[in-house]
Amino acid sequence: MAKNRTLPKIITAGAGFLLFLAIIVPRVIAADGEPSQMLPFHEKFLQFMQYIFTVPELFWLLVLVMAAMIVLPFYAAIRELLHPRDIQAQTVDMEYTKEFRxxxxxxxxxxxxxxxxxxxxxxxxxxxxxxxxxxxxxxxxxxxxxxxxxxxxxxxxxxxxxxxxxxxxxxxxxxxxxxxxxxxxxxxxxxxxxxxxxxxxxxxxxxxxxxxxxxxxxxxxxxxxxxTLLLGQGCLFKSLSGAPIQIAPSHSERPAIVPGGDIRSHAWYINRDGFSLPPGVTVEKDIIAKTNIVVGAGSRVRGSITASGTVGLEAGAVVEGSIFAESGVLTAQDCRIGGDIFSQHQILLGSGTIVGEPGSVRSVIGKDKLFLSGGVIIYGTAFSERDGEVIP
Amino acid sequence: MTIAKDIMYCHRAYRKLSERIRSRQLFDFFAMSLPFVALIIFLTPTILYFFNAAAQHFLRLSFGNSVGVVNTPYPLFGNLSLIVLMGSYPTPLYCVGLSLVSIIGVVVLMSMRGIARSVSVYVSFVLLITLISSLFFLFTPERFPYNIEGFSDLYIKTELGIWCTIPLILSMSLLMLPSSLAERMGIIALALLYSLIFGLARYVIFLYIIGHYSYVYMAPMFIAFDPPLDTIYIVGIYSIYMSIVSKRYRKDSDIWQCS
Amino acid sequence: MAMLLILLRAYMVFLIVVILIYILRHLIFSMNRLSGIQYTHYPDIMDSDLPSVTVMVPMHNEEKVARNILDLLSVIDYPQSLFEVIPINDHSTDGTVAILDQYAAKFPYIRPLHRSSGRRGKSAALNEALIRARGDIIILFDADYLPPQGIVRSLAVCFKNPVVGAVMGRVIPENAQTNLLTKLLALERSAGYQVDQQARQNMHLIPQFGGTVGGFRKDIVRELGGFSPDSLTEDTELTFRLLINGWQVLYNNRIECYEEVPEDWDVRGRQIRRWARGHCQVMFRYMGAMLRSAYLSPVTKFDGVLLLFIYLVPLLLMVGIADAVTLFFLDQVRLLDSMFIFLAVAMFNIFGNFAPFYQVGTASFLDGFTDRIRLLPFVLFNFLFNMLYTAHGSFDAIIDILFGRTGLWQKTERFRKS
Structure with missing residues (x-):
């Protein structure tokens, strides 16, 4: 049963009021003269105070006021310390572990x-x-x-x-x-x-x-x-897991071209102010770039790729390791990625892209958006915090 | 869709404010801070007139008609009202006694352990400044550059600085919260009002102490009891308000989103 | 005299600028954490191809807490063939040795390292353990920590990114409710991890490896020569050595682990004094190299300077107070000088993790604390206390540099009841 704290508060407030009266009343009765009638309000108030109090009571009263104003901000803190309401430590789930289902x-x-x-x-x-x-x-x-x-x-x-x-x-x-x-x-x-x-x-x-x-x-x-997890066209998702995840082939031969002058409506557009691998070459190490990376058609990276910008894979490119890209990952058709794909922004996997291999578990995580084209196969999981979509 | 969706709360590691809250932050900062700063600058002469008139009346009860008020111009703020009063210098014996008390106090306090240590450190800090001040008056009292008017000038200007800074600090601190602009401006107004009343009480006490007990206490009061104490109520008001806001919006799915 | 005045005034202006920079920095961090893009979700990667892991737990007289952590490590969710635990008995004189041997007999993947000769200290202990570690990834826990089941997997998977050299998770005080000190430290930790570390991660600055609830690549640290045996903060040192050589330190807010915070003010004071000393040592050793590193952007370098400098700030503030007192007696106090003290106290009232009060408020808001935040005014008592110990530690570091002195690593006292 909760303690009744109202009564002590009433008693305290009442005692304070009585004390106040005990100090003021005798002095009002004993006061000489009257406050001037024609003074501004603050002058009247100060003259009234002058009649009410005499030093040293005034000094100690001010000290009390100042002390009270220093202590008052601590009141809530003292209450929380003595009668804590946030009584639990922050909970950490000791059995938390990532699992599919x-x-x-x-x-x-x-x-x-x-x-x-x-x-x-x-x-x-x-x-x-x-x-x-x-x-x-x-x-x-x-x-x-x-x-x-x-x-x-x-x-x-x-x-x-x-x-x-x-x-x-x-x-x-x-x-x-x-x-x-x-x-x-x-x-x-x-x-x-x-x-x-x-x-x-x-x-x-x-x-x-x-x-x-x-x-x-x-x-x-x-x-x-x-x-097998098989998705049709236009499906929307957040988190998928399958052995493998498979996107049904697109119904249309080519995505419809949106009329307009923007080049992105006509083609895959990757800004080439970053690092780019020519087509048909093999790189034996990881690639780390502070910019964009393009892996040319048919090229092979026998390692992982990390980029501050965008990672683009042209048709048939192979990355045996993982891809980590801040801005985004775009793959053209028929690319193969052996490891995970992770981006804080968007991922678009072109048709026929395969991630992982049978028996393995890999992840494709596009925090903002994840687009999977027809024919994509992912051995493992696919996840997007915002939107995941199957596109033509 | 007829199926009821449970609200899935984001884990604390991922959650942040929604776009709707984010978009108005810059506007909020200026809307919260500038009006108060402008008001303070505009009303400085009036506020200080009342401030010093009140102080004068209180001090006259003790010091009689020797307490006066003078005006001095200050750029941007206009006229500053200051208290004028005869102060006194401590005697050499008084300085020696005060120094000894300070030294003993520091030695005793610094040997404290546990939670008392954190309080004793602050008190030791005050005593150290008192020690420096008493030694100054013991050896070179003629070099002391202030009178009460000078102290009044320092104090008033510091208060003005604090009054102008409070809206900026609190605007910054409250900027990111999802509560209404009016409510947050109310908190800033409350802090300023608190500062005015607190500042006045402290001002009178300081002047009384200096007037009655000599200039030796000017340094510790100005350095140890002036600016640091103002942070107490600012942080106190902020923390109580944060507690209220946190309770109110803790499970409001409109204001939170996942990463 | 004129020269003295110029110096005093210039120093005051310098301090005000420093304070304003840190005010702005922490405001940006708070805003970023509350509203900006969050760089998270690394632990959501699920991969069947996991790296081999060695969990190391340095222990010196840890009989109060050893069983707790070893019990939890025995149920960790990670393939056993890729997992081992090396508890490092570092010159213990209590029951730690017997406890470790008991667990080693029961679990084949727990392989204690007993050290009774050689230099004492965490760095030396880790160096010796690195030689015998089989895992590619080394994960560290202090002995008082309570790791959840999935934490090793969450940490290990972050190393799939080839640029990541070290990973750091979030610590959460398990004994937060014990007394005023622990409650204040819980607020401090909240601000330091939930806001500060995560914001630095989001903004591609320098999240710090904290030496516990974290891991690093074994081969890199070996190539860099292991840990410096006279370092009191080997974690901060590793952070900068990795960064200077192009590796990233990754912080993840979701990887959480319980820790025990000091319950005694004197223990706390000694702890922050050691942190300050070690951190300043790192500053003296690595500031130049960090500024010269080709791998860091100018913005990152600037924040690196602020990060390295931070434990020196209390000492500078103390000198600033002396400066203010001097200016006062010379009749040279200007508005800025008195405002300096106000700003210093208002903004730096938590020196443990250097979080201004609004950063603590932001963290509490995110964490869903509703009432604990009301304790914030008590933090003001800490201002001078923390400043004193931190300044003392910084001063120790300056003396170390000037006189070639080395410090003895001191373990933080434990409070858990068996």
């Missing part, structure tokens, strides 16, 4: 102990971080438009039609095939997962098997596949 694992760790017998189909109430309803069923087909307002557990495969809405998590013990325009919060699948065109995921998706996302899907915060 963090959100999914965290949810399943809470659900599995409380879900009960999944062979019985019913709607039951479970306690997660709050009370939740969960609908448990066997394999099912849901073809008519419908909204599921509870967590759904399917002890088998699930197939849905167009426009189904899952407002809470969907857990599938088998495989899941979700139709076009599906809206779902999060999904965990033991088998494989297929998302139809324009499916929209708000949080996470994880599957032990393949994940296939149709064109123009919105892929939430994290999508993790234990096998």
């Amino acid at each position: 963090y959100f999914e694992r965290a949810f399943l760790e809470k659900l599995c102990p409380v879900i009960g017998d999944v062979t019985i189909s019913d709607v039951r109430v479970v306690m997660l971080s709050k009370t939740e309803k969960i609908e448990v069923s066997g394999a099912r087909r849901v073809m008519d438009p419908r909204t599921f307002e509870t967590i759904v557990y399917v002890n088998g495969d699930i197939e849905t039609g167009v426009g189904i809405v899952f407002e809470k998590e969907l857990i599938v013990a088998g495989s899941a095939q979700l139709g076009h325009d599906t809206l779902l919060r999060a999904i965990s699948v033991r088998g494989s997962l297929t998302l139809g065109r324009r499916a929209s995921l708000s949080r996470w998706a994880g599957a032990d098997g393949d994940i296939t996302a149709g064109d123009e899907c919105i892929l939430g915060v994290q999508v993790v596949s234990g096998k």
Whole structure:
């Protein structure tokens, strides 16, 4: 029960007021003369004070005022020291470690102990971080438009039609095939997962098997596949993980040319005031540059590249190590990067670019933007803090 | 989308203010600081008139009609009102006694340990300056360059400097916060008001001490008790306000974004 | 006399300029951290091709804390074939030896190094351990630290960038609630890491390697001749040696680890005195080389000067106060002179990490502290305390240079109850 601190405050304030009166009243009564009527306000006030107080009380009063004004800023500090409200040390998560399926694992760790017998189909109430309803069923087909307002557990495969809405998590013990325009919060699948065109995921998706996302899907915060993660054109994402991540080939032969005089609308434009490797050469070391770097077509770097500016790879260039570029990374078609790609700004991987190799895990991290063209393959993860997009 | 999205808070390592907050910072700095600085410069003669009139009335209770006020011009600020009063020099015996007390005080205080050490360091600093002052008056009192008017001049100019600096320092400190401009200007106004009242009380006390107890205390008061004490309430007001702002916006997803 | 006055006045002007530069610097840092582009996310790299790592933990009489860190290192998330731990027993006379042997018997990848001869001190201990370390990356923890499970992976992955020579994470006081001193130090650490270090990382200046919760490339340090045995701040020295030779020091805010801060004022005073002495030693040794380095931009060099200079500032401020007193008695006080004292106290009331009060406020805001920030006025008591010890340390460094003296490395006392 909180201490009642009001009473001491009232007593203190009352005592102070009585003390003040005890000093003033006798002196007012004993005062000689009257303040002048015609003086300005501050003169009247000072004359009044003159009648009220005499030295040395005035001096000590001023000392008290000054001391009080020095101590007053410490009042909040003293309170916090004696009765701290920030009582916890800053928390450091001692078990924090990067893992692919963090959100999914965290949810399943809470659900599995409380879900009960999944062979019985019913709607039951479970306690997660709050009370939740969960609908448990066997394999099912849901073809008519419908909204599921509870967590759904399917002890088998699930197939849905167009426009189904899952407002809470969907857990599938088998495989899941979700139709076009599906809206779902999060999904965990033991088998494989297929998302139809324009499916929209708000949080996470994880599957032990393949994940296939149709064109123009919105892929939430994290999508993790234990096998191949295949994305259609126009998908938006934040974090992907797959072995590998694969972008479906572009439907169009060439991106549409935007009318206008800007050269960037017609071509890959890389400012060549930096370092550039001619086509067809091999470099046996790492490359570190305080500017932009262009690796010529078909050239090979048997090391890593770090640049303060932009790193550009022309068609068929190979970098066996990693690429770290402050401003951005652009690759033309059919480039190969053996290591990670990291940029504080943008990354655009051209069609047919391959990052990593089978059996390895590599990361492509474009903090601001990450664009993946058709035919890109990434063995590992892809992440963007802002926008990730599959482009033609 | 009919699905409710939880707000995912950014980890403290990544979060920063949103674009909307960032864009107005430069304007805010000038809007917060310049009006107060201009006001202080414009109102200096009035403020100082009241300041010194109040001091004069308080001091007259002790020193009688020997307390006067003179005006002296000061560039940019106009007329400065200053107190005029007869001060006194310490006797050689007084200087010797004060020196001994200071030395003993420093030796005793510097041997303190623990948290008392941090307070004793400050008190030792005051005593050291007192020691220097008493030795000065012991050996070369004729060289002491100030009278009370001179001290008044120093003090008033320092106060003016502090009053002009407070809006700049606090504007800088509050610049980055997401709270409203009016609220932050209110904090600066509060700090200035605090400084005015505090400065007046300190001014009268200092003049009283110098007038009654001699010029030997002028140096420690001016150096150790004048500028350093002003930082206390500035930092105090700032810290309380920061605490309030932090509580208010801690979980406001509108003002934060991830890296 | 006229010459004396000119010198006194010039010194005062110089100090005001110095203070204003540091005020502006820390304001820029605060604004950058709160609003600017944040250079982060290195630990988000997931790579199956990880470097081999040796974790070193220097220990001198650390029986109070040794078990805690070794327990945590035994559950670190890192491939065991690429991981080893070398706790360095440096002339311990308590139960540290027995504890290390106990853990070595239980975990094959914990391979203690026992030192009972040779020079004492962290630098000497690290040099000897470097010879036997198998890992390509060396990660350091002080004995009182509490590393989380994923920290080694987060640190190691940053070395995927070939230009990175050292990586530094963030320290968080675990005993922040013990007393007033620890609470103030928690505020100080918050300002120093959350704002100062991260801003320097963002602005491509000089984030500092702190010698703990951090790592470096073994081969580079070996090529550079290891650690200087008479250095009291081998971490600061390594920072500048790497930078001068073109390597980057990377700071990452997300890589967090608990530490123990001093709970006693005298221990704290000795700690900052040692830091000041060591830091000034580094300044004397490396200022010239840093300014001449072809790898650093002019802006980085300028900030490097400010960084190296910083522990000398309190000594200069003390001289400045003496200057102000002298000017006072010579009837030469001008507005600037009295304002100098105000600005010095207002802006430099935390000397441990040199964070002005608004930087502490910014850090607390980012960290989500709501009430701890109210303790800030107490920091003013620290002003002269910290200034005294820091100035003492700087003075020690000047004497070291003038008379060729070397300092003895002193371990900070531990307070954790077993």
